[in-house]
Amino acid sequence: AELAEKKGKYKKALGLYRKIQKKSVNLKNKGKALVKQGNCLGQMEEPWKAFGKYREAVDEYRSHIAFSEVLEAEFELSKQFGHKKQRDRFLFVTFSTEDKAVDILDHIVTVGPYSKVAPKAMHRVGIIRIAQEDYESAIMRFRRLLKQYPRHALAADGRLDLARALLLEAEAGDGDGTLVREARASLDRFIESYPEHARFDEAKALVLNAESMEATRLLDLAQFYLREAHYRPAAAKQYLSEIVMHYPGSGTAGLAQIMLNSLERHQTNLEKN
Template sequence: MHKAAALSFASIAIISGGLISCGNNTDQVQVATGSVAAESAAKTAQSYSKARAYEAQGRSKKAAKLYDKIASDYPMSKEAPDSRLREAQIYYETGELIDSFEKYQLFIEHYTNHSKYSEAIERQAEVANAASTGKIKNNFLGLKSEIARSKVETMFTQVRDNAPYGKTAPIAQFRIGEMWQNDEDYNKAIQAYEDLYVKYPKHSLAPEAMYRVGDLLLKQSQDGNRNRGNLDTAETTFTDLTLLYPNSKQAKLAKQQLKNIAQSDISRSFSIAEFYEQKNQDKAALFYYNEVISKTKPGSEIYTRAQQRISALKN
């Protein structure tokens, strides 16, 4: 069923992960209280400095492993948040996008009140976008392959759900639709675009998403999936677009599409009338010629032709 007629914001649960206590038993108690032992604080500071030095030397892999150890073993230390961010960035720069995405996710889940939380949300969205357009490293040999589209969709969905009312959410939703459209999986693309303008009807991408739904439905009605239902739904979508976003450039395009659909309907009716006339089914032919008359202006070429055929069949 077409969704544009009843737009509403969807309620999306915000996932917030709990802090994970790791390391030895002494530190576990102190992590729970929001602090680390003095000995552990000195250790994490030393490890962080060492990881930074590895980065400066171009030894990214060793730096990433050390950053991971800091963030995993001492998540409440002052170095942990930056360690997780640095680790995620290293994986991004080396093309290991899935690892980068997952490390940003760990930061987002554990440090919601951190000053760099919004930055992490945006950087994770960049990673998902990169994953949708390029190749990634997927094993220890550094070999590259295309990432599965279902995985990319999961990444964009995570970006959207991490901050469902933030600026990255509707963009991520649009990218899901665009990704499936580029892959010519039009049913999935239509669903993703519909979800965007239903959940984010006031976003600047909503008119474009709605136009693309209509355009893809129209394409399906013209290509292999020839059925009147797709054409009718496309027409409804374009009509809704002109009503909901009358001042958008997409509304102007939708009006042109509606004219094209109307003209196509008239031509189709005339062709059906000719078919029935050739079969000597005059009653059916007259019905469709009269339909052409009802949809066209007097004096137009097709109106005149239909009128002539009606007169001939009645005589």
């Protein structure tokens, strides 16, 4: 079997490794045969089937195989599933092949949370979920990454990507500003901790984005309290003042100042009369 594999006859080697797996009573040999089947299937450009063999080897024979090497092999397989759609010929549904990558990466994190490759797997799932616009899931992954691996080399990227996912999620609605505030806190910590990081300029740009979003939220609140049905000029004035004071560089600061001046003139006229 190994000779056939070395010669590149992967289909033949696959069949021989299957026989070894079925007939051997030695657990180490059975586990190794499964891993070898995965290797052959990978060479045959069958990454999902290869993962099936690796998963079986890990789940059934973990203590009898080169565990960390198999997890590394799983991680490499996950890279073969790009952002494209496939149709299931039995269920007649369309799915993203990246979902298969997520299944592989989640398996790595589940069975080997303290393995060398686990932080990379968790981070990549977050990136995939951002690409799929599943920001809530991405946020969950990045938070978990920072909690479980705070000193890992990917912690910096995880912190920045958490902020990015939070701001993207906030675009759909952030009533009390919780998401933007968490994003800003994450960005501030990134900027303070990693001034030489390659993505430092990206962090600064995200800060401006966060400030713009918060200023817009405050402006919406001010406008709400200037409506006749909800008229509370003191509340509106407070929100407009916050924009002018804390976000002078935002695109809404100029409008906020105009509205604030108008509101103050109106109040002055009322007092005179």
